[in-house]
Amino acid sequence: MHLIQTSALTKAFDGRTVVDHVDLGVSRGEVVGFLGPNGAGKSTTMKMIAGFLEPDEGTASVCGHDVRTDPLNAKRHLGYLPEGAPAYSDMIVGDFLEFVAKLRNVPSGERNGRLGEMAERINLTEVWDQKIENLSKGYKRRVGIAQTLLHDPDVLILDEPTDGLDPNQKHEMRALIRSIAEKKAIIVSTHILEEVEAVCSRAVIIADGKILADEAPDDLTASAAQDKAIRLTVSAPEGEDIVAKLTPVTGKADIEVLTRVNGSASLLVKPQGRATQPAQLASKLQRAKIDVEEIGFHKPSLEDVFRQITQSKPSE
Amino acid sequence: MSSSINTIAVVFGREFRAYFSTPLAAIFLAVFLALSAGLSFFVTGFFERGQADLSAFFTWHPWLFMILMPAIGMRLWAEERRSGTIELLMTLPVRTWELVTGKFLAGWAFTAVALALTAPMWFTVNYLGSPDNGVIAASYIGSWLMAGAFLALATCMSALTKNQVIAFIVASMAGFLLMMAGFDLVLAGVRSWAPNVITEMVQSLSFLSHFSRLTNGVIEAPTVVFFCSMIVLCLWINVQLVDLKKAQ
Numbered sequence: 398m399h400l401i402q403t404s405a406l407t408k409a410f411d412g413r414t415v416v417d418h419v420d421l422g423v424s425r426g427e428v429v430g431f432l433g434p435n436g437a438g439k440s441t442t443m444k445m446i447a448g449f450l451e452p453d454e455g456t457a458s459v460c461g462h463d464v465r466t467d468p469l470n471a472k473r474h475l476g477y478l479p480e481g482a483p484a485y486s487d488m489i490v491g492d493f494l495e496f497v498a499k500l501r502n503v504p505s506g507e508r509n510g511r512l513g514e515m516a517e518r519i520n521l522t523e524v525w526d527q528k529i530e531n532l533s534k535g536y537k538r539r540v541g542i543a544q545t546l547l548h549d550p551d552v553l554i555l556d557e558p559t560d561g562l563d564p565n566q567k568h569e570m571r572a573l574i575r576s577i578a579e580k581k582a583i584i585v586s587t588h589i590l591e592e593v594e595a596v597c598s599r600a601v602i603i604a605d606g607k608i609l610a611d612e613a614p615d616d617l618t619a620s621a622a623q624d625k626a627i628r629l630t631v632s633a634p635e636g637e638d639i640v641a642k643l644t645p646v647t648g649k650a651d652i653e654v655l656t657r658v659n660g661s662a663s664l665l666v667k668p669q670g671r672a673t674q675p676a677q678l679a680s681k682l683q684r685a686k687i688d689v690e691e692i693g694f695h696k697p698s699l700e701d702v703f704r705q706i707t708q709s710k711p712s713e
Numbered sequence: 714m715s716s717s718i719n720t721i722a723v724v725f726g727r728e729f730r731a732y733f734s735t736p737l738a739a740i741f742l743a744v745f746l747a748l749s750a751g752l753s754f755f756v757t758g759f760f761e762r763g764q765a766d767l768s769a770f771f772t773w774h775p776w777l778f779m780i781l782m783p784a785i786g787m788r789l790w791a792e793e794r795r796s797g798t799i800e801l802l803m804t805l806p807v808r809t810w811e812l813v814t815g816k817f818l819a820g821w822a823f824t825a826v827a828l829a830l831t832a833p834m835w836f837t838v839n840y841l842g843s844p845d846n847g848v849i850a851a852s853y854i855g856s857w858l859m860a861g862a863f864l865a866l867a868t869c870m871s872a873l874t875k876n877q878v879i880a881f882i883v884a885s886m887a888g889f890l891l892m893m894a895g896f897d898l899v900l901a902g903v904r905s906w907a908p909n910v911i912t913e914m915v916q917s918l919s920f921l922s923h924f925s926r927l928t929n930g931v932i933e934a935p936t937v938v939f940f941c942s943m944i945v946l947c948l949w950i951n952v953q954l955v956d957l958k959k960a961q
Contacts (some may be wrong), residue, residue: 497801502716
């Protein structure tokens with residue numbers, strides 16, 4: 398069973414469809430990365446699952462509880478970090494988390510234990526008695542995360558949890574997400590593609606309210622490498638016409654010089670017609686006395702894939 | 714039901730403490746005490762009247778509450794929406810009416826504190842003479858009920874906007890109209906186009922006439938019911954407004 402399930406989830410604002418029949422299922426142990434250009438409908442989708450916005454059509458369920466007909470139970474199983482991690486700035490960190498724990502009905506016997514665990518696990522001990530308005534962005538975000546984990550929910554929805562953090566804080570946040578991933582179903586939205594590769598088991602690309610791709614990050618980049626281009630680094634002294642030298646070896650192919658530094662040239666070879674294996678090409682090159690430093694299929698970055706998918710979408 | 718009471722109590726506790734976490738509470742209490750005492754001593758001649766009662770003091774309450782209740786209620790929802798915490802609050806397992814009730818009660822309790830701090834006035838008249846303490850008690854209860862109605866109106870306006878200042882001004886205006894509903898200022902405008910029934914209905918909304926009945930020492934059911942239903946109606950509208958406007 399999927400812990401998060403949306404079916405034909407749809408929302409329009411002022412006649413503009415922002416989320417368009419989104420079907421998505423997330424099981425325990427999965428971390429789904431929600432990717433998409435600004436205004437693609439990521440946040441709106443998350444807000445509907447979290448029960449903040451009501452869907453115009455379709456519905457979503459959390460642990461089997463429909464957000465439309467049984468919102469309280471759906472919310473009980475959910476931890477939600479809204480965009481920007483809002484919190485009452487006039488409150489002290491410990492008081493704020495206690496307030497949330499009480500509204501979450503964490504039994505009073507367990508409450509202090511849970512709060513202590515959060516302080517330790519999310520590194521909040523040193524700011525526990527400070528006002529939230531005086532905290533740095535990193536600490537504020539941590540308070541936001543702590544708030545989502547207080548009741549140990551099965552489902553987590555995090556809207557841009559690393560936005561605005563410095564690289565160390567980002568790294569910490571990702572480690573934290575990875576450490577809890579096993580027991581929960583998690584949706585994380587982000588702008589940062591490397592983050593998807595670092596923490597997510599699935600990447601869902603969404604644009605204009607529709608899901609355009611839903612695959613493991615590796616599969617996504619692999620399937621985008623459709624033309625089987627080979628990336629090649631060979632030694633090539635300055636001034637040598639490396640393309641002319643390679644053409645007889647590679648046969649009919651597009652050869653693109655990417656960089657030339659320190660007597661090496663990086664090239665992208667796109668064979669025309671029959672695909673060539675990197676190993677074959679390597680042995681051919683050796684026979685032609687060309688030093689191969691590195692060779693392999695060109696693996697496009699997730700960024701390339703993202704651009705390809707979100708921009709090449711046929712206009713309707 | 715017990716979970717509703719728990720939620721209301723937790724929200725009440727946070728909001729009530731929030732008043733004291735900023736200078737707002739101190740400023741409000743100082744202004745309220747200074748104005749209510751100042752006006753009754755120097756304008757309505759508390760001593761010069763030579764009577765052992767507090768009517769010189771209570772006369773001013775409708776006017777003070779018209780301005781001061783919006784100041785208490787304006788932040789309750791506008792601030793949640795401006796800072797985005799409404800998204801946090803409303804994705805917790807709580808119902809909207811529980812939040813609305815908890816916030817209102819916090820503001821109302823704060824008003825009770827303000828009224829309680831005027832007790833020295835009461836002691837003073839008892840020291841100087843022998844007033845009818847029943848009338849004074851009735852007036853305090855009436856004053857608190859009326860404050861509740863002004864406050865419920867203000868929280869309603871607070872749910873309409875993200876801007877506390879706008880919430881304050883609109884709530885004061887609405888409060889003024891309701892207060893003057895029994896007078897020609899408002900009635901003339903209604904009488905010109907509406908049938909008599911409606912004019913009478915508007916007239917019966919007047920906070921001033923209802924309050925003056927209470928300060929005469931008579932706790933009449935219709936007046937108590939009037940202020941209570943005013944509160945309930947405003948809170949009900951408040952719930953609808955929050956659900957409608959929360960995401961905008």
